[in-house]
Amino acid sequence: MRKLPVWLGGAIASLLLTASAHAACDAKKPGDELTGAEAEAVYDCLKADLQAGYQKGPKRWIPEDFVKDYPGWTKVSAFPAAPGFHGGRFLVTYVNSIGADEYLKYKPENVNIPAGTKIAKESFAVNDDGKASPGPLFLMEKVAAGKSPETDDWYYMMVAPNGTPQAVNVLVACSECHQGNFGEQGGLGYPVEDARIK
Template sequence: MKKLPIYLGGVFATLLISATAHAACDVDKPGYELSGDEAESVYDCLKADLQAGYREGPKRWISEDFVNDYPGWTKASAFPAAPGFHGGRFLVTYVNAIGADEYLKYKPEDVQVPAGTKIAKESFAINDDGKVSKGPLFLMEKVRAGTSPETGDWYYMMVAPNGAPQAVNVVTACSECHLENFSEQGGLGYPVEDARIR
């Protein structure tokens, strides 16, 4: 499996600039040194403000229900997954009822993702000085077969920490990475092994 570099181009540069610092949650070490429990403590500190920020303002082409409802879905990560894809951010993944059973199998191949599956990934970053910043909300929706063959019948969306919907090229910024790295998993990128809900 070929892996893309953590930095995926201009879209993440833009998001890094717009990321909101959150000094109250800063830690005394670089993000890559945090244990799962320590990462979860940072998330606990950020969670309320992070989710409130995503809900701010109009969502335009993104369903407000998507953004408002995801915290009530099935959580698919026991703690924020270690940095990797999505610009090296920590991710907390939620899956709706339609897709949760299939997603939580974490199958490496022959994944049958039902249409109507929705996935939300909250994100935050911790730099080498331990400074915490809120990241965007990454959203995926599986649509009916043949609706969007170029993206494997996935719709991708993104909401900034201040609630603004982000216009990105979903093919180059999202779909190409998912299909190149996770095509045998139905386009699903799972949390790292240790962070998976069992």
């Protein structure tokens, strides 16, 4: 099931509440009614602030370069995609040059993502009143074979909208959902069908 654990949903909700308001970027309608183009317009408006927020402060166990470099990588969703497992939350995914070609095939099986692949997924929310707010940055890194067998050699990391690295139990909070639902496709969730780059 593509469902967020309740506590993770709560953590994300409280992160969103503490994030500053971005009134200029608000949509004219509820988040779950936005078209791809309308979601893209909110993203274009929010993007600079969103990315500046992620950059703030020390990253501690998360490699600084990861967070600094990802905006220059290949965007692998055609517009901010709302997968529906968390209403009105939009995702924009970037993949580095090592993994972009393989990711962009969106293969359902026999996925061969090379070690060194790094993926960053920005998020923002648009609530029922059309109010836009930044969400966490989600990170995945494919490490050398055998380095983290319990997560299929994926490292998972998360940064709050204000730049603070988030300590989560990645096995429960990230890996179990990715492996359980997308194990066949190499642990990758991929953007919803419509939002894939043709």
